[in-house]
Amino acid sequence: MPWHDEQAAYRAVVAVASKSDAKVDVAAVRIRHCGLVRADGHDYRIFDQAGTATPYEITHHDPDRDTLISLRCDDPSMRFVVYFGRSSSDVDPMRATRSGKVGEGPPRPGPGAGGWIPRTGLVLTTLRRPVEADNPRTPEALQAMIDAATPDGAAYRSAVSDSYNPFGDSDYFISIYRGWLRIAKDGRYGFCTASNEASFSFLDGKELVHWPGRHTEQRGKHGQKSRDHELRAGLHYVEYYHEEVLLYQVAFLGWRPPGADHFQGIDSTVFPQPHRAQVTQYEKRDAGRIPMIRAELLDSAWPLKRSRGQYTRFRFTTDGGDGAPWTQVAWSFGDGQTAVGAEAEHVYLRVGAYEVKMTATAAVGGAIERRWPLIVYPVEHLDGPYRDADAKSYREAIEAFDPGALDTQDLAELIRFHDETGDAERAAALAQALLDRADAGAAELAEAHWIAASGTERRGEHLRAALKLEPDAARRMEIAARLIALTGTEGGDLAAAEAVFDEVVVSMRGATSTDRLRVAMRGAIIAIGEARLGSLQREKALEAFHLAESLAEPPVPLAVRHARIGSYHETVAARFKDGRIDDAAAVIERWRTQFPADQLRGEVHFWRGRIQLARGAARDAARSLGLAAELAEGSELEAHARFLLAQAYGDAGDEARSRQALEALIATGLAGEYRERAMKLLAGQREGAP
Template sequence: MTFPSAKITAVWIATIAVILASINGATAQSFRRGGTEFNAVRSVFVPTRKTHAAVVVEFLHHGEIRPDGRNVLVAARNKEAVPFRVLQVGPGDFCRVAFQTIEGQSAYDVFYGGDPPRDEPPAWTCHDGLLLETRKFSRCNLRSLESVREAFQSAEPIGADYVEGVFHAANPCSLKREPFLSRYSGYLHLRESGTYGFFTSSRDCSFLLIDGKPAASAPGRHGPQRRATRGSRHDVQLTAGEHKFEYYHAAAGPDAVMVAAWEIDPPEEKPRRPREIPAEVFHSHLVGRLPAGRVSLRVGGQAPDFLADVAGDVPLPENDVPLVGVKFRDLSPKTLTAHGAKIRWDFGDGQTSDLPNVDHVYLRPGLYAVTLSVRRGVRTAEMTNRIYVDRPLLTSSDKLHTLDEYLRIIETYAPSKLDAASLRQLAFVFEAKALAAPDRSDGYLAKAVEAVHAAFRDGSAAKGDDDLLKLAQLICPLARFSLGDSRTALEIWRGAARRIDAAEPKAECEIAAADVAVNDLLRAADAKPLLEAATKRLFPNSPLPQAGEGQGVRVIAAELQRVWGDFFAATGDGRSARNAYLEAQRLLGSSRRFNVETAQRGAHARSTEEFLRSKQYVRAAEEIESWLRAFPVARLDGYLTLLLARYWSGRGRYAQAIAQAEQLHTVSPDSPYIDQLLFLAADCEMRLGRKDRASATLHSLVNDYPGSPLAPLAKKNIEILEGGK
């Protein structure tokens, strides 16, 4: 499977291959330049048929370049250094360098790694192109040019690049949407003298300067100006020739807009049709972009090499974390990869591939150490680069990626090699597909459960208490309610409790496991040691939270008491069950008035009734779960238990429905809903083929609750059952 832009990339790779072939044929050279010995070199071939005053190259530096970029030097082949600029180092091992060309010179070398050069590089003299520099936001007065300029000069660099004009809706030097400061600098190359009317439109402040003097401004914090209005243009008389251009901008929030426009010789004060200042005015066409050649190392010589292109992303429903597609292309020398050599990619997320060129999907943004290994015989050569992965700033509509394209890749992943946060994303992927394909939803949900189940087995890469807890909290309701696989839910909760170290999240998992054991699987004996462990873990010196305990602990303690109540009810200890439910409610506390609580309970009840009526059993289970957590004392009233029994009956889990009737009979035999529960339990006994038990349950209803409206119908059913013996 390849991403939509694969054909374009293939052409690009072919072009690079031709250039690399030319470069690799060049004579080997020394790594000493500028009075120091560098660790690596990449060659750049500049076609002599094209006029490039300067060239921009991008490459991965495999950890060799310092954050300040000082251990870099660019020289003409077999000659001295040329003027150059290290435009950007990072994120990860990304590097962008610009250098000036020499007329008639086609081959250049970018040296890097090791100590900085002792000799000062030649000063930059080129006036062609428009340079955009972006830096981290620093507090300043957005209404003052001087304040913004001073903040920019002292701020930490993000990155820089040559651009065609001032026309951006984000920081093109970063994939992160965050506040930043920016400066565009270059020269206007005017063919004619005249009046030039300048405009600026920006999100937050912007200041445009010509020859160091303000020409247009939009101070303060604001949105972009959508229309040019009277007074928004600033006219400047300029002569033909070069004029220094500067544009300062500050984005105080995550969104940004930067636009500089003009009108030439405007006929009147009212703006007519301002347009973006064109690229040719900055001589942007004289700044070329060329690929850097393969890396050659001072120690080790030729090495594996590769390109990484963040090609697109796919958002997930109700999820701020996107899936990101990255194209990896092997650029290793043929001398390494020929003659039966074996290639292996390690993408830094636990996944691997043995294909030379591969499309990979990262389940979440981040910085990944990607290693390309080439093994031939007993010798293995490898190269590692840190790749920063995030949602691309812009993707054209014909290159948009889809979840189905990504899914074909993701389904090949080894879940046991993923970290917990990535596994959670993997579960979200299958959940999204289940929503998109209702006829196959169970299959996708089963894949999600199975993938996460692997995280709680031995040998899993998933770690971190918080991430493991979130993972279990996401997947166990899917297993328990959506798939009806309570056994797997119990195993996951137990596995999470084993792998988590911190007391509170570990106890949460033990409590949840006990809940499933006692209510779903009817294995109260398995629930007891889990509850005892959670109690000892949370309160080693006291059975309950004391004054001053945090609200988080009290919520966990309330859930612990609630499940203890279910355990006591299931084992016939009504008094202990009642006390546990009451204590759970006390621990939760309430600042709500009685009528508000009554309304909330009623809302839970009505929602559950509607979900059961429409057979939306998953939503019914979720509503009951929410109801139980907020009002554990509702177990004493009995209506919640009745609806829970109806839920189990609707799902065909008749033994569980019968167990709910038995629990209520133990805890609250005088509940106004006990007769309905007994009648439902008798029906479930019949569905299980247990006529004697059905008859005994109906007898209990008739004898213990003779005033029930269901008593006459129960008698008739007894006659039918016993008459058919």
């Protein structure tokens, strides 16, 4: 096809991919120009395959990414060529234009377009509204807000209705619908708006129905905010503007056509749709085919252990048709990570702004570089284009990351990801690397020490460092609880555990309490109670446990307490018998933390030991079962605990202690199955001795 516009550096070859159900003379196409156009879009020119200049309207223009164009298309089988990349240019006389003023009505035809404008299609555009701006009470105030806004994105739609932003953050944004609706017959039509925050609407440049200022949608959801209009049959140009601040949002334009007794949604057939066209290839003058970037949000996942943060997966492809001549495509995702291939998926660890770079190498002509400004925004609604993913499904992609190329904040998120998805060893190793970063803040260093403590023998050192650095009171309490458990319960140094408790927990009494701080303090009190119990200081342990239970919200009545403890016993036993070890462990954790005073009976530690033994943690099991045996002295539970204690020592390779545990069981004089089995085992050991 000849190059029709010698002043243009680039062009896109366009063909209709999907015909409209309506009889229309408009095709809509998205041009991904990657910033190769003028900021004002004046350099666009369009020709059909015969070389005839084609009229059009730019319905959305982002100077860094893409442009939506509605062009005249009398024959859907015809191809078109969209030219761009002029160094200087006036507005094309074939281009229909708008001033951008709120409520101005339909676009004006270009002087060379013979009066043609695209009377088909409804386009939704969303913008970032200024955070500090008040909810507009007039169209003029809305105009000022739009003038200060920046684009999120745009697409063709079949109704004026949304409950989220499909192109960006659903907080602090503006929705703008502009396009055409077809009135079937003359008559009186009612139109209503339901919006969360201000909305303004116009028909053919005149007020349709406004609902200004700050409000929810509740007082308009049944058509209370409405106006009637006498309309003639035919096409009418509709504009609907809505602005949103925070939380739940709604934008909706409904109607009551002649003969209807209530308001309803406007059927999609009322909004005639254009033919949908697509670019088959991009070209550069005198250089042949070139690639552009296509970015697609696939899904996102929220962290498993935190209420903040987001992991987001995108797919990047070279937009330019099949059979492209480039032999290699390399990607740089703007966060230090890279990939190779015509198509690449990448998971972003944080929301924020990134610049994606694609470098395509051709057999002839060298390398071509393209850039795409990408906004990874918070996803708050799992609807429409937004899909939820399991964070663990991102593991394979994230394991390929180069941690050294990440900035410190991304590295901190990478550590959290591995910690939350079960790879504690990898998380601890990366946490150690973050500790060497000079630009890490106190909170990041504290968290790195916390996570590093799970993968090294220097656990106490890391936890003490975290305790010193952590600025958040509730988080300090959580660190203290873990350090108390490490030194007192696992290490047997009750004095050191008491010192931590006095330093952190006792000093916080009287401080301003929050739900989060109260929960964390309760955990630390349970930890010191367990450390005391491990040293068999039953009365002091019970004192701590009673204090912890008194902090529970809401308080648990005594009868309910007894019933729940009984159900915990039955549930743990049943799940353990069925081999559902993780489920049994979860029940034990609830039992231990909800009713810590019940630990003095020994049953919690008995089941904890059995679960640890089943998981292969023999030394941890020995500690739990040994304590259970002491607490359940004189009962059948003591006999069972001592028998399993011998097994735990044996699994740990400590045959001497295993034998001592069996001898201690026999010495208790507790009659029953486990004493008999212990005697047989010892007898067998004597017979086998040299």
